[in-house]
Amino acid sequence: MGSPVNRDDIARLATDFYSLLESFKQTPFYHLIFEIFLILTVLWLVCFRKPRPIAKKLTEKEKQELIDEWQPEPLVPPVDTNHPALNVRVLDGIVGKTIEIDGRKSLNFATFNFLNFVGNQRIADKAIQAVQKYGVGSCGPRGFYGTIDIHLELEERLARFFNFEEGIIYSYGFSTIASIIPAYSKRNDILFVDEGIHYAIQKGVEASRSTVKWFRHNDINDLERLLAEQDKHDKKNPKKASTIRRFLIIEGLYMNYGDICPLPRMVELKYKYKYRIFMDESVSFGTIGQTGRGVTEYHNVDRQKIDLISSTLEYSVGSIGGFAVGSSFVIDHQRLSAQGYCFSASLPPLLAAAAIEALNIMDEENSLLFETLMDKSKRLHKKLLDIKGYRVLGEDISPLKHLSLANSLNTIGRLEYIVEFAQTRDITITIARYLNDEHHLPEPSIRLILNVEMTDEELEFLCTVLQEALVKVTA
Template identity: 90%
Template sequence: MGSSMTRGDIESLATDFYDLLESFKHAPVYHLSFEIFLVLAVSWLVFFRKPRPIEKKLTEKEKQELIDEWQPEPLVPSVDPNHPALNVRVLDGIVGKTVEIDGRKSLNFATFNFLNFVGKQRIADKAIQAVQKYGVGSCGPRGFYGTIDIHLELEERLARFFNCEEGIIYSYGFSTIASIIPAYSKRNDILFVDEGVHYAIQKGVEASRSHVKWFRHNDIADLERLLAEQEILDKKNPKKARSIRRFLIIEGLYVNYGDICPIQRMVELKYKYKYRIFLDESVSFGTIGQTGRGVTEYYNIDRQKIDLISSTLEYAAGSIGGFAVGSSFVVDHQRLSAQGYCFSASLPPLLAAAAIEALNIMEEENTTLFETIMDKSKRLHKKILSIKGYIVNGDEISPLKHLRLTNTLNTIGRLEEIVQFAQSRDITITVARYLSDEHRLPEPSIRLILNVEMNDEELEFLCTVLQEALVKVTT
């Protein structure tokens, strides 16, 4: 009798079940979701989770057997013993017009010492005086007790040299443009970038996380096509367009090609399509223009039309570091936003002193020095063109040129053979090297760099060796 259920009991259970359903209907979704999750978690722990295996203690004999059987994999993959990185050339002494490699002296056409300032006694004396006064470094970023009066002097001198309102210096040439671009261009902005820009610019473009539109190298028509397409998109969404900033990123003289950018047309397009121009003059500073002030001087472009000019101090100036010049409004922004400026220890004072003295020499010899290097660049260009079998890429006034073979033999292997032959004849040249993650890898080439103090006899000897090397590797 105690186990039987009356009609009232059944009705009571039905009522309770109905109330339970109603409570589920009115319960918050997040509450039900949490309860379902708990039920599933408990079910997994009870039915599916495997118990931990009981650890078995190994005997000493078993341990030794495991150790004897273990074959460790190499920490690094095997490398060809003939890889260039394992067979480096050892330099001794100053890397100037001539260089001593493995105890043998040769003419140097491989380093960016355009004006032969590296090792110049006048500059070295200033650097020594700076070491005696300041020591070898500041051991702190510019904003944290790293600013020394000589840094401010160099910035003021650079601004005056380029006739701009203000200048800013960086401790490392690579980090200059790589820090500048992401300091201004952000996630929703647009960068129009020449495909031929060097690696530091590419890293700055990548760090900005902006929308990137690459145009064919030095192709104004392709650039204008991209600008016109963007203008159509802007008209479809004018509200969004007003919040987007646009930048054109170019080089004055392209290190990967040796040619000069058509800056005049780019300035014209700037005012038509409303973008800002960032011009990197790493190679053209100190080499192009009547007084070495780069492509803006060469083409007589008002520098106020260029929003920012950047360059390195590691090429023509023969020092270390980089700089940017422009309006005070533009330059000051970098002091709080450019990572290479904010977080790097400041430029060692001795290098700032060397750069200042390099500027002094540029200003003192502001016509003869730069006319000489451009004139010698033209003569070298003409001499190389007369050698059958080579293609010379680069502007005739550029002290940086790229040599390629005219046939299918233009491979890195063949070019390396030419380099090695030239070294045996006491001419130091090098194959242009690139990293595998670069946006666009140029064709293999020999990068040839002119030093202003090379005379005609030495240039003629270079061409003779290049001709002999070509005959040797192609027969």
């Protein structure tokens, strides 16, 4: 005989079953469906999914056949044999007012040596002295063991030149503004950006991952429209708006156009709509303003109203590297946040010494050097306007000008012909080149850069050659 049924056990089982039914009733329907789906999925994986077939071991003959059939993709796409990169000119010696290309001397209107500091003997002597004292490099980032006293001297010198509290130097001009922007502007912030900015600024804007609002090049009305739209949007959610930082990203003198930004109106809008101004003066530093202080001096704008000014040491100064100036609060942030500063080996001391001596010359020359450059820029501008068939882009005082052909004649092919023709007449000029991934591609143009040492006769010769080339290209 089996053991008698325990009534307590039966009662407990009934209670447990009743509790289970109650819990099912209280469970949301979607939860039950999800659990049933998971159970069915597990059952399918266990019972019905077919195991992966074991790979067949290939014979040596089959392996060799596969190897013979494989065709690797080319490392680079096919390149036109006429591509400029495959037909380079070889320069020999100092790239100054005149240069030697393929063994032939010519006037140089192609490099950013505005003040003719490249090859300046006084600057070269200071660089040689720095090599003898410090060697050729520091071999380390600034924050570790790469800071030398001459770096601090250059930073202090730049801050004093612009009348700001502090300056900071970078080892490479391109990485300066490309590192500065993402050091301040983050994913939830807003950048109002002129669509005509040069490539290094574009890379900084892209690296920030911020919301970008592009306005038409040098169009203050379009900028104000975007600011008003954003202000209206912010008023709908003031709490969220209070956490968003806003920056205006501009150039003083635009590299791709040769024109100057309307800075006074932008400063007015700054206080109306509450944004910070970051201005890159790579081209305008050392070229614009009575003493070369750039667009703030040209427009007579209080420099303290600009939150940060960046520039390069590779154009007017004739050295290497870049810098930024601003308040101590702004500059100190970069020392721990700007990647180009934190992770790059510091500027070689000889280049810092060269930059300091260039600044000394700029201060000693006071207004004479820059008045001469702007005066020659105006004269060249007028001479270019007198050549019928060309369009001259840029301000008359700008030493950087863009020259294009009128109407439908303005093609890369015709401009390249003009460049090649000018080289046969011992004039070196170049086409403004852009990468395909740039945000806004300007129209094709020849970029002319004036050296302050160019004489009126040499400027007249340039215009004569351009006129002769135009006749030939339009014949």
